[in-house]
Amino acid sequence: MPSADELFLAVIDDHRLHPRHRGPLPSANRVARRDNLSCGDICTVQLRLDPEGRIAEVAFTGAGCALSQASASLLTVCVTGLPASAIPALYQQIHDTVTTGRPPEGTDLGDLAALGSVHARPARHSCALLAWQAILAAIASPAV
Amino acid sequence: MRIGNALRSDFPILDQQVNGKPLVYLDNGATSQKPRAVIDAVAAYYVHDNANVHRGLHALSMRATAAFEHARTRLARFINAADPAEIVFTRGTTESINLVAQTWGAANLRPGDVILATEMEHHSNLVPWQMLAARTGATLRYVPVTGIDAEHGLDLAALDQLLTPQVKLFAFTHISNTLGIINPVAELCRRARAVGAVTVVDAAQSIGHEPLDVQALDCDFLVFSGHKMCGPTGIGALYGRRALLDAMPPYEGGGGMIETVEYSHSTWKPAPERFEAGTPNIAGAIGLAAACDYVDAVGRPAIAAHDHHLGALARAALADLPGIRILGPRIGEPRAGMVSFAFEGIHAHDVITVADQQGVALRGGHHCNMPLMKKLGLPSTARASFYLYNTEEEVATLTATLRKVLKFFA
Numbered sequence A: 001m002p003s004a005d006e007l008f009l010a011v012i013d014d015h016r017l018h019p020r021h022r023g024p025l026p027s028a029n030r031v032a033r034r035d036n037l038s039c040g041d042i043c044t045v046q047l048r049l050d051p052e053g054r055i056a057e058v059a060f061t062g063a064g065c066a067l068s069q070a071s072a073s074l075l076t077v078c079v080t081g082l083p084a085s086a087i088p089a090l091y092q093q094i095h096d097t098v099t100t101g102r103p104p105e106g107t108d109l110g111d112l113a114a115l116g117s118v119h120a121r122p123a124r125h126s127c128a129l130l131a132w133q134a135i136l137a138a139i140a141s142p143a144v
Numbered sequence B: 001m002r003i004g005n006a007l008r009s010d011f012p013i014l015d016q017q018v019n020g021k022p023l024v025y026l027d028n029g030a031t032s033q034k035p036r037a038v039i040d041a042v043a044a045y046y047v048h049d050n051a052n053v054h055r056g057l058h059a060l061s062m063r064a065t066a067a068f069e070h071a072r073t074r075l076a077r078f079i080n081a082a083d084p085a086e087i088v089f090t091r092g093t094t095e096s097i098n099l100v101a102q103t104w105g106a107a108n109l110r111p112g113d114v115i116l117a118t119e120m121e122h123h124s125n126l127v128p129w130q131m132l133a134a135r136t137g138a139t140l141r142y143v144p145v146t147g148i149d150a151e152h153g154l155d156l157a158a159l160d161q162l163l164t165p166q167v168k169l170f171a172f173t174h175i176s177n178t179l180g181i182i183n184p185v186a187e188l189c190r191r192a193r194a195v196g197a198v199t200v201v202d203a204a205q206s207i208g209h210e211p212l213d214v215q216a217l218d219c220d221f222l223v224f225s226g227h228k229m230c231g232p233t234g235i236g237a238l239y240g241r242r243a244l245l246d247a248m249p250p251y252e253g254g255g256g257m258i259e260t261v262e263y264s265h266s267t268w269k270p271a272p273e274r275f276e277a278g279t280p281n282i283a284g285a286i287g288l289a290a291a292c293d294y295v296d297a298v299g300r301p302a303i304a305a306h307d308h309h310l311g312a313l314a315r316a317a318l319a320d321l322p323g324i325r326i327l328g329p330r331i332g333e334p335r336a337g338m339v340s341f342a343f344e345g346i347h348a349h350d351v352i353t354v355a356d357q358q359g360v361a362l363r364g365g366h367h368c369n370m371p372l373m374k375k376l377g378l379p380s381t382a383r384a385s386f387y388l389y390n391t392e393e394e395v396a397t398l399t400a401t402l403r404k405v406l407k408f409f410a
C-alpha cells in the first residue's frame, strides 16, 4: 500500500519499522526522559559522552505513536559522533523544520528533513520533538 | 422519519471533501455541526436586532432582550424545567459546574463533608470538585467503574457504602464521553436524595441526543453546552432548582446581577440574573433556542434511537477487527452513539492521522479523562461518536478505514 499519509514518508516509515539503537545503553553516563502527557508518548534518551564531550553512543527506549518513536530512532543515527555542544543549535533547526515544514535556509539536515512532513498538523509537533527534548535534557543533566 | 441521510442537507458543512474524500464527521462527542436554521438565527440577530439586553429602552434593545428571554423560556421547555428562572446562561458545561462549585459549594461545604463523583467523569466534572475540596476541607470520593474494559459501568452496589450522610453533593455524568455508558440518572438522584445529597448531572453528552426532563429525573442541578446539540459555541446553561438558586451567593460581580450598588456594599438580583454578570452571549442564546427548535422538530426519541443504532452497529462491526480493544458496554447492551477503541501496538494518534487522510474525523487521546484511562491501562483511545446526520454508510466507511489503518501499520 502506498504511504497513507505524507507524515509517514519512506524515511520515517523505515525508522518506525526498523528502529535503530532502541533499548537500554548500559555504558550511558547521561539520561533524561520526556513524556508527552497529551497522548501518552514516552521517550528516554541515554547517551555516553566521551572525555572530549562527544556523543560516543546513544540509544532510546519508550512507547508511543509511530512518529515519536521514529523520530527518536532518527535522532540516534544523526547525533552519534557530534559534540554535545552542537545539540542545542541542532534542536533549534529541528524545531524550525517541524513547525515550518522546511529546514532553515542554508542548513542540510539530511534525513532529518523528513520531520518537516508533520508541520501541517500542529497537534503532532510535540510527537516529533519529544526525543529531541529528551536529548537536550540529557546533555544538560549531571553525569550518572 | 427525517433522520440520517434525509437531513444532511440541513448542515452545509457536511458537503465538503477532506483530503480528497467526502467528509465523514464522527467527532460529535467533541462538538456537533450546526444546521442552517441555527446559523441563520445567529446571523439574523446581528443583521436586524443587535443591541445590549436588559438596560436599553430603545427598540433594538427591547427586541434583543425579548429574544434573549425567549431563549431562556425555550431552554426551560427543552428540559422541562418548572420555571424559566431556573435556567442560568453560562459559557457551557464547564462554567456551569464551576459556578455550582464556587457558589453552592463554597457556601455549603465544611471540613468532614464528602463530595461524591464517579471514576468516569470528564475533567470538567472532576477538577472543579478537587479545587472545591482543597478550598473547603471536604473530601472527594469516587464511585468506581467496573469491568476490565469498563463494560459494567458504575458499581451501583458500592454506591450504598459511598452514599453516607456525610455526602453533601453527588456529581455524575448522564452519558460517559469515553465509554458510551448511559447512567441511570433518576435512580442515582433518588438514592442521593435519600441521604440528603444535592445532585449535579453532567448532561454534556446527552443534551440534544436523549429526551431530558429535569422534573422526572428529580435532579438539583443539570449542566450542558449548546455546541454539542447543534447550537453555537460559547453558550450553555445551568439548570438549578429555584429554591437552591435563590439561596446561593453570587458567582461573578458586575453589571446585570445587582439590585443596588453603593460604595460600601451592593445587593443582588434574584436568580437567574444574580449569576449572569456582564453582557451575556446574546447571539449564542438565540442560536441555542433555534437549536432546541431544530432538535425537537426531528424529535429526541428518534435521535436517540438513531444514535444508539449507529453506536451498536459500529460496536459490532469493529469487534471483528484484529487486535482491537473496545471500551464500554458489550454487544447487545445499551450504548450511546459512540465507540472508543484501541488497537494493540498502534497509537490512537496514528489511527486518527491515517483516518483523517481518508476524510474520516475521529477523536483521540485521553478524552479529558486521564485517571480513567490510567485505570484501564491505556495511554489513549480513538473515538467515533455519532449524531442525527450520520448514516449506516458512514459506519461502513469507518470500518473500511480502520482496516486500512491496520494494513498500513501491519
Ligand SMILES: Cc1ncc(COP(=O)(O)O)c(C=O)c1O
Pocket: B029, B030, B091, B092, B093, B094, B095, B122, B124, B125, B173, B175, B176, B177, B202, B204, B205, B225, B368
Ligand atoms: C461529559 C462531558 N462533560 C463536560 C464536557 C465539557 O464541555 P464544555 O467543554 O463544552 O464545557 C464535555 C465535553 O467534551 C463532556 O463530554
